Amino acid sequence: MTITIKEVTKEELQEYAKIPMWHTVTTILKLEKIKGGLGGIIFEEIEVEPYIKDLGKEEKPLIWEKNFDISNWGFFIAYDDDKPVGGACLVYRTEGVNMLNSREDLSVLWDIRVHPDYKGRGIGTMLLSASKDWSKTRNCKQLKIECQNNNVPACRFYAKNGAILVSIDEYAYYEDNDEEVQLIWYLNIN
Numbered sequence: 515m516t517i518t519i520k521e522v523t524k525e526e527l528q529e530y531a532k533i534p535m536w537h538t539v540t541t542i543l544k545l546e547k548i549k550g551g552l553g554g555i556i557f558e559e560i561e562v563e564p565y566i567k568d569l570g571k572e573e574k575p576l577i578w579e580k581n582f583d584i585s586n587w588g589f590f591i592a593y594d595d596d597k598p599v600g601g602a603c604l605v606y607r608t609e610g611v612n613m614l615n616s617r618e619d620l621s622v623l624w625d626i627r628v629h630p631d632y633k634g635r636g637i638g639t640m641l642l643s644a645s646k647d648w649s650k651t652r653n654c655k656q657l658k659i660e661c662q663n664n665n666v667p668a669c670r671f672y673a674k675n676g677a678i679l680v681s682i683d684e685y686a687y688y689e690d691n692d693e694e695v696q697l698i699w700y701l702n703i704n
Contacts, residue, residue: 515594517637519644522589527575530591530601535570535627543663545684545695555682559666567664573625575603582608588621588648592628592637600628602641606652613658621649623659633667642675642701649703656700662687663695677701 522530543557578584586607592600603625605611613622623645628637649657659677661668673679677699686696 515635517599517635517640518593519590519640520593521644521648522591524579524584524587524589526589526591527578529598530589530603531575533591533598533601533627533629534568535573535625536566536568536630537633537665537667538564539567539664539666540564541666542693543666543669543695543697545663545682557663562664570627575625578603578624582610584608587624588645590641590644590648592632592641594632598629599632600626600637600641602626602645604645604648604657606649606654613660615658619653619655621645621652621654621657623657638671639675646701646703654703656702659699659701661697661699663697664693669697672699672701675701 539562541559541561544560546556546558548554548556578587586605588604588606590602591598602623605614605622605624607618608614611622614620626638626641626645628641646657659672661672678701679697680700681698683696683698687694
């Protein structure tokens with residue numbers, strides 16, 4: 515297996531979109547507030563009845579351009595020879611993207627995906643490294659990452675790579691799923 519990471523243009527989003535973005539959920543991070551939150555917040559990893567979480571149903575690369583000006587966005591595809599097996603999308607200086615907090619020194623890891631057959635082979639680390647390098651060339655100080663409490667492997671991955679959990683929003687997805695908690699991570703770029 516020879517994996518290469520290539521920066522691509524929006525014209526390759528058709529290929530990017532073919533990379534699956536699902537994982538099997540076997541545990542979640544259950545949030546427990548001590549004294550209503552004043553005594554701290556604890557995450558307990560608990561087992562759940564296994565199910566498939568398909569983020570690809572919600573994250574559709576082919577409509578990004580319909581909703582935003584993506585001229586400042588960055589796209590990477592990881593290839594095994596010529597087969598796309600992973601991807602990352604970065605957002606930078608884009609009007610209407612609330613995740614950017616109106617900051618010009620912040621990029622957002624809008625999307626990262628690794629084909630399920632290729633997980634655990636370092637592709638995510640390579641994509642995250644390319645994302646940091648891309649952000650650094652734009653003088654970004656931080657990379658912002660959204661995740662959920664039902665993606666424990668991703669949470670561990672971000673923490674292992676130096677990201678810090680900075681925000682917990684129990685109600686971000688409340689209308690769709692009152693069990694899912696939004697976790698926002700920041701990765702400092704040196």
